[in-house]
Each structure stands twice: as C-alpha cells, then as structure tokens.
Amino acid sequence: MGWQEIVALVIVATAAILLIRSEILSRQNGKSVSCGNCSCTGAETLKSTFDV
C-alpha cells in the first residue's frame, strides 16, 4: 500500500466519521432538520392534532 492510498483511505475514513457525526448531532439537537436547499432551520414541535 503506497502513501497515496494510505492518505486516500484516511480521508475516506474521516469523511465517513464526520458525515455520521453530523447526522447524529443534528438529530440529537432536534433543531437542524434543514435539507440545506432552503434557509429554514427546522420547526419547534407542535402537539399532534391528527386523530383521523
């Protein structure tokens, strides 16, 4: 395994960890559910009124 492959695999592992971490953090915080296509930040929870 050459140096290029080692660096590439380290980058891949870092990217994977950061992706998973950011997804977990955003769910835990419960505030950032924005898809990133708009500038919304997510909504506060409302009581469910859907008894249909």
Added chain:
Amino acid sequence: MTQTASAPRIRSVALVGNPNCGKTTLFNRLTGLRQKVGNYPGVTVEKKEGIIRFADGSIAEMLDLPGTYSLIPHSPDESIATDILLGRYKNENPDLVVCVVDASNLERHLYLVTQIIDRQLPLVIALNMVDIAEENGVNINKEILTKRLGVPVVPVVASKGIGIDNLKRVIAEANHPVGQSRQWKLPSLVDQELNELMGLLADHHQLSAPIAFHESVLLLSSGNGSPTNGNRYSQQVLRHLQQDHNRLDAAGIDRQSVFVESRFQLVREICASAVEKKESGKPTISDRIDHFATHKVWGFIIFLIFMGLMFQAMFSWSEIPMLAISNGFDWIGLQVTRVLPAGPLQDLIVNGAFAGVAAVVTFLPQILFLFFFLGILEDTGYMARAAFIMDRLMGKVGLSGKSFIPLLSSFACAIPGIMATRTIDNPRDRLVTMLVAPLMSCSARLPVYTLMIAAFIPGITLFGFLSLAGLTLLSMYLLGLLAALGTAWVFKKTLAKGTPSFFIMELPQYRLPSVQSIGRQMFDRSWQFVKRAGTFILGVSIVLWFLASYPRTENATPAEQLQQSFAGQAGKIIEPVIKPLGFDWKIGIGLIGSLLQREVFVSTMGTIYNIQDAGDGSVSLQQKIRDERDPETGKPSFTLLTAICVMVYYVFAMQCFSTVAIMRKETGGWKWPVFQFAYMTTLAWLFTFGVYRVGLLLGGA
C-alpha cells in the same frame, strides 16, 4: 431571559399583528436580522427571536410572532402567537407588546389591538405602511388615535426604514401604558353574566382579571354548554356556564357574534374620529390588475403563462453560466493531475470529490433562477392571487386554496412547504396537504431533471421561442402538481374524509418587487446550496469513491473494477427490483445514494462515470451517460426512455430524509412519515413501470 449590557428597562418585546402587515420586515429593521419576508399572508409560521439594541446600549429580546387576526386562534401558527400573548408560553408575559397595524386597513387591524388592550399588557402601536395609506387617500390622525386607545402610536414605513429610530426610542421608554381597557359596550345582560363568570373563574381557578375576562368571553361564546377543553374547569363553573348560556339564548342574544360586534362598534367609532378618507371612486392599480389576474379564465391562463416562462427562462438563461462552472471544475481537476502523480489519492480527489461536487454545483445557476422567479411571485403579491385562482381546482380535490400556498412553497423545498401548512385551520386538510407537499418538484430534483434533459432531450425550439427542454422541465413540474392534487383527492375520499374549510384570504396590494429582498433570498439559498455541496455532497462523494473503488481487483479494467466494487455489488443486489423500470445497477447505486438527498443521484453519477472512464475530464457527464453501452448487448444503457423514467421516478419518490424528519416533528410521531415514504415510493415504482412499458410499446427502447 436576555443578559443586558446595562440596566434594562425591558427584557422582552413581542411583535404581533394581523397576517401580512409587515411584522417580519419591521423585525428585520429593529434587530438587523434577515428573516424571510414576502407579500402574502402566512410567511411566518413559527416564532423568530432576535436582539434589539437601544441607543443607550441596553438590549432586549424580540420575538417575531406569526400573524393572527384575534386572540382566539384558528390554526397552529396563530396558537403560537396567542399562547405568548396569553402568558401560556413558559408562564411568562412579554414586558412589552408592539402591535404592527396596517395603516391602509386600520379598521380590521384595530380589532386585535382592542383584544391586546383588554389583555392589559404594555403596548405600543407601530402604524405601518403609512405611505401606502396616503397614496390611497387615507390620512390617520395619530394624536386622536393615541388618545382613544391610550397607548403610543408610532407611524413607520418598515420597508423603507422610515420611523424606525423613533419606534426604538418609544420601545426603550420606561412605564409603557397598558391602554384603556373595555371601552366597548356589551348589552347589559351579557355584561352581567360576563362579570359573574369572571368572578367565578378568578375564585375557582386563580386567574388574573385579564385572563379571566378572556376565558369568560371564550366560554360565553362557545357552543351550548360544551366549551372546548371543558375539563379544565370546575363543575361549579360549568354549571354556572350552562345557566348563562340558557339565559342569554332565551333573551335571543347571539352569543358568538355579540362580542365581535360590540368590539367592532368601538373600532368603527375610533376610525370615524381618527381616519380621514378621500374616496376617489377610481379603482386602484391593484384592482385593475386583479380584474384579469383573478378572473376565472384569464387568471388561470396568466398563471400558466407565468409558470411556462419561468421554466423556459430557467433552462435557456442558465446554459452559459452552467458551462462556465463545469469548465472551471475541469480546469481545477486538470491542475490537480499536473501537481499530483497518478494514484489512489489523485483518483479520489479528481474522480471522487471533484466529480461529485462539480456534478451538483454545475446546477447552481438554475437554482438561482428558480429562487429569482419564486421571489418575484412572493414579493409582488401574486402568490395570494395564485392561491385564489387555484381555490376552485383545489375544491375539486377536497382542499381549499389555503393549501395551495404550501404546495407552491414546496417548489423551493418541501420543508418550508410542510411548515407553511400551519396556516391551515382544518387538521384533516393540513394533514393531507403535508402528505402531498413533497410531490411538488423541489429544487433538489432540478439537477436530476436537468442532467437527464440536457443529455437526451433534443435542442429543438417550437414556434420559434419554446424550447423542448424547457417544456420537458415544465411538464415534470406539472406532473408533480397533478400527482399532488390526485393523491390529495384520494386521501380526502379515504384517510381524511370531510368537507374543506372555507377559504378566506386577504389579497395584498401589488407592489414592485424589492431587488434587495429577492437578491438576499437568492444569495441565502444559493449559499445554502453551495455549503451543502461543500460539506454533505463532498463527504458522500468521498465515501462513494471508496465504495466504488474497493475491494481492489488486480488487472481489471475500470469498468470491471466498478462492477466488482462494494457499490457495484449493492447496485447488483437491487437490480432485480429496478430492472422492470428500465434501470440498470449503476442507476441503482444512484437511487441508494440519493435516499438521503435527491441531488446525490447526480453527484453519484458524476463519481461512478468518472471512475469508470478513468477520469476523462474532456467529456461531460451528459456525454458519458449518452455514450454508455451495455457490455452484453452493445446497445445504449441510457436511452431517452430511461431518462424519462428516471425523471418520473424522482417526481414521485420521497428520497429526502429531512422531509421525513420534519413530518415526524409536525405530526408528533412516526406513523405519517412512514406512511408518506411508503406511498410515495410505491407510486414512484408503479408510475415509472407504467411509463417504461408504454414507452417500450411505442418503440422507445
């Protein structure tokens, strides 16, 4: 509560008012923030917080609340505002309420003002849009209004920043008055019953006088003996209430309208003394435009022409900037290959990261144009007209025109669309609108459509100005709209039976779109898009490069390597499920990758086609997809029919985890988001299968 720089006079200010009176514009002026504004009711559906800084260095927390017509809420967004004004939020009252009032429509706006005055909260009136009122021949005597209401009245023009410093100075003053309570007169019998009930509520439930008054009005005007949330009250209060209802009914008093009418009587008196109106008799410019824009035939045609122009322009205007971005990325990739010798790291950077990010960022110009047109739609006041003319069509599927604004908002993104359903008072209508909103084509689908159209739709122009590409794009958006309406009709017949609620919407005055507002919205949205490409899409592209490049196979061609990689094997696993749709395993990789986010499909295609072709940067992704051949048959893997099938699949498929998350939040559980994901994925498969089979019969292969 907020920490202040020096001794604060007030700590919290609540900004309230009727929908579309300019609250958020004023909020932005007072706090320096940049919350979204628009010229239609219902832009703000959640409370927004900011900090207001005064001249003496002190600061206070400012809350921008969703618009409400009264303190009796009819929809979830109105509840947010009324809960804060009634002290139910954190059991705290705001130190000061600033009520924004539209000067050109004073009579209706003062109704809420009288309710807040009865609530006995310190109050300042921001008399907004005085310029428009003057243009319409309306002159308001500020001194008389101040005297009659008993609270300060400050004229402002929030959109132009006029009167803002004066308003800040008045807000910063100490000892704000709470206004002259209960100036309106009720019939003596109603007054007597009201006072008795207030006394009972204060004794039995320890309510303050203003809250006991508010609750008493609600209880007396409620249905016969059965108030909403009746279990909140003691048996003695409920027994007394029943007697009150009987007495008032026997006296022939309409309990629901007597309070509204009495209040409006006072409002009319105040307006008669404080407002001078010159009747020109001529229709306003807005009236003249509305003669056509809200016409039952012309209105619909104008709407379709606007949408048609929007998609034509989006396609043709963005060609040159798209090419420039694409060439820019190719150039950067070339520089990397010059600096870094060939090997896995170079492969990762050029064919993984760059190819994936470039494939998505190339579509930035189209995103910009989409938000430019949506901004014009919102800022001119046409959005409310579009909802009005669509009301009849919405009625046919069991919804009202109120549902159309969330659907139109979903063209940008389903998340604000789903949040905008908070303005819908009927819970069943709201649920159905939320369930179908993600069928509207959001901006994340745009890169998928554009990639397919650019690769396979011929560059033909019809009638000299209609490009086939633009028409195809328009047809995908219309397909999404029709799918949303059709599905809503089915849901209203099955899941959420019931008659649609009445649609009452105030049509705002037309105005020239604000370049600053639209420019800011375009910048914010495109920045979000680029940021997403530089973080999430970049991360996914890097991980996908690994999945598409490993495990390494000795002496294999790039195409064989891709086939035997982790990603290739995953694509092969789902191939039997998607084969009936005309999709091969490579599209399967794209479908799996884009489960979280739709535009990942494009970055995935960019990465895997670059890996397969060993990073031939001289050929565009569109060309690579066109040139792709099935190794077994030698026929093209991607055809016009495949491209149409991919687009149809993405019209229907959910493929957005953020939408699932917001559905869970707004509905309070997993039941509806799971149902939504399942029904949309099923529809996507069935419709794509149908289109593919019909296409094959017509010789589309």
